[in-house]
Amino acid sequence: MAKRDYYEVLGVTKGANADEIKKAYRKAAIKHHPDKNPGDKEAEDKFKEAAEAYDILSNQDKKARYDQFGHQAANSGGGYGGGYGGGGGFSMDDIFSNFGDIFGGQFGGFGGFNGGSAGRAPVNQGSDLRIKVKLNLKEIANGTTKKLKINKMISCDKCKGSGAKDSNSYSTCSSCNGSGHVTQIVNTFFGKTQTTKACPTCHGEGKIITSPCDKCKGNGNIKGEEVIEIKIPAGVGEGIQLSVSGKGNAAFHGGINGDLLVLIEEEKDKYLIRDGNDLIYNLNITIPTALLGDSIEIPLVEGKAKVKIEPGTHSGKVLRLKGKGLPDINGYGRGDILAVIDIAVPSKLTSEEKSLISQLANSASFKKAECSEKQNIFERMHNFFR
Ligand SMILES: [Zn+2]
Ligand SMILES: [Zn+2]
Structure with a gap:
C-alpha cells in the first residue's frame, strides 16, 4: 500500500x-x-x-x-x-x-480503550527469552541445528499450567461477576463514554483460585529446563536474531508462552575473513613464485582448492573463486572466495643472497620492470573494500 x-x-x-x-x-x-x-x-x-x-x-x-x-x-x-x-x-x-x-x-x-470491543479478556503472556549461539564458518555455510538445554519458566506439570489444585478449586470473581472485565463511564470531550478494561481482581480471568496447586503455588508455571532444537538457516551472520515462536517462558496461569530469541554470533575463522557473502583470503606467495608462477593450495570453507599463480604476478592481485563463498540467507546465490595476493619479502638476507640479488638487480628485466598495475590500484582497492 x-x-x-x-x-x-x-x-x-x-x-x-x-x-x-x-x-x-x-x-x-x-x-x-x-x-x-x-x-x-x-x-x-x-x-x-x-x-x-x-x-x-x-x-x-x-x-x-x-x-x-x-x-x-x-x-x-x-x-x-x-x-x-x-x-x-x-x-x-x-x-x-x-x-x-x-x-x-x-x-x-x-x-482502557479496547477498539470498541466488549472487553476481550487479556491473555497472560510469558516473557521472551534471549540466548546467544556461536557458529563457525562451516555451520554458517551449511546451516545447522542446535540442541540446547535452556533454563526457563515451564508450565507446571501437576496442574497443567492452570495453577489450581483441580477443576473445583475456583470461585467466580465477585468484582466482575465472572465476566473478566469492568466497565466505567468516563466524561470525555464528546460527552459520556463507556470504557471497558480487564478486571484488576482476577486479571481478566473471571474466576479466582480458591485452592492453589501446591507445586507451583498457584502460578501455573515453575522454574525448569527444556531441551530446544533450533534450526539455523545457511547464510546467517553476526547480529542476526532468529525468533522461535512459543519457546520462551511459560506464562502465568497457562497463558501464551513467550518467544525464544536467538542472537547469532560468528566465530572468527582462522583463514577466511567474511565480507558479506564473500570470503577474503590473504594469499602469501614468495618472490620466486610471483616471478615464475606456481600452483598453490588455499583453504575453502570445507577442504582446499589449488589456484594457479601466473608468472609475473603482482602484489594485490585478486583471484576470484566463483561460488566458493557463503550462501545468501535469502537464497540469492552464493558469494565468492577472493584470494588477495601478498608477496612475502624476506627481512634478512645472508651476504651470499645479497650478492645474488644485486646481480639480478642489474639484469635487463629487473631494471625495466615497473608496476604495470599501478593504474589499477584504486580499482583493486575498491573491489577489495566493496
Ligand atoms: Zn501447578
Ligand atoms: Zn474479576
Whole structure:
C-alpha cells in the first residue's frame, strides 16, 4: 500500500515546528477519533494514519531520516526486530499507549480503550527469552541445528499450567461477576463514554483460585529446563536474531508462552575473513613464485582448492573463486572466495643472497620492470573494500 506523505497527512508544511505538528495531530485525531465516528472504517484508517505520521514527525531522529530517505527509512527501526515497519501500521492500543498524553485532560480516560470491543479478556503472556549461539564458518555455510538445554519458566506439570489444585478449586470473581472485565463511564470531550478494561481482581480471568496447586503455588508455571532444537538457516551472520515462536517462558496461569530469541554470533575463522557473502583470503606467495608462477593450495570453507599463480604476478592481485563463498540467507546465490595476493619479502638476507640479488638487480628485466598495475590500484582497492 502506497503511503501518503506524512506532512500531507497532518496538513502541515515541511517547515512546521514541533508545536505546529502537535497541534495538527491533535486536530486530526479529534476529527477522526473512533468514538466520534463509530463503525467508520475510513475514519479509523485516517486516525491510524495520523498517529503514524505524528510518531515520525514528532521524533527528531525519525523525522530527519524521513526527510532524507522517505517512508522506508523512517520506519526501519535500525536492525532486527524494529517495531512497526513495513506498513503494518499501528493498532488502536498502540496509539493510546504511545500518544495518550497528547489528548491531555480533554480525553480523560482513554487508557482502557479496547477498539470498541466488549472487553476481550487479556491473555497472560510469558516473557521472551534471549540466548546467544556461536557458529563457525562451516555451520554458517551449511546451516545447522542446535540442541540446547535452556533454563526457563515451564508450565507446571501437576496442574497443567492452570495453577489450581483441580477443576473445583475456583470461585467466580465477585468484582466482575465472572465476566473478566469492568466497565466505567468516563466524561470525555464528546460527552459520556463507556470504557471497558480487564478486571484488576482476577486479571481478566473471571474466576479466582480458591485452592492453589501446591507445586507451583498457584502460578501455573515453575522454574525448569527444556531441551530446544533450533534450526539455523545457511547464510546467517553476526547480529542476526532468529525468533522461535512459543519457546520462551511459560506464562502465568497457562497463558501464551513467550518467544525464544536467538542472537547469532560468528566465530572468527582462522583463514577466511567474511565480507558479506564473500570470503577474503590473504594469499602469501614468495618472490620466486610471483616471478615464475606456481600452483598453490588455499583453504575453502570445507577442504582446499589449488589456484594457479601466473608468472609475473603482482602484489594485490585478486583471484576470484566463483561460488566458493557463503550462501545468501535469502537464497540469492552464493558469494565468492577472493584470494588477495601478498608477496612475502624476506627481512634478512645472508651476504651470499645479497650478492645474488644485486646481480639480478642489474639484469635487463629487473631494471625495466615497473608496476604495470599501478593504474589499477584504486580499482583493486575498491573491489577489495566493496
Ligand atoms: Zn501447578
Ligand atoms: Zn474479576
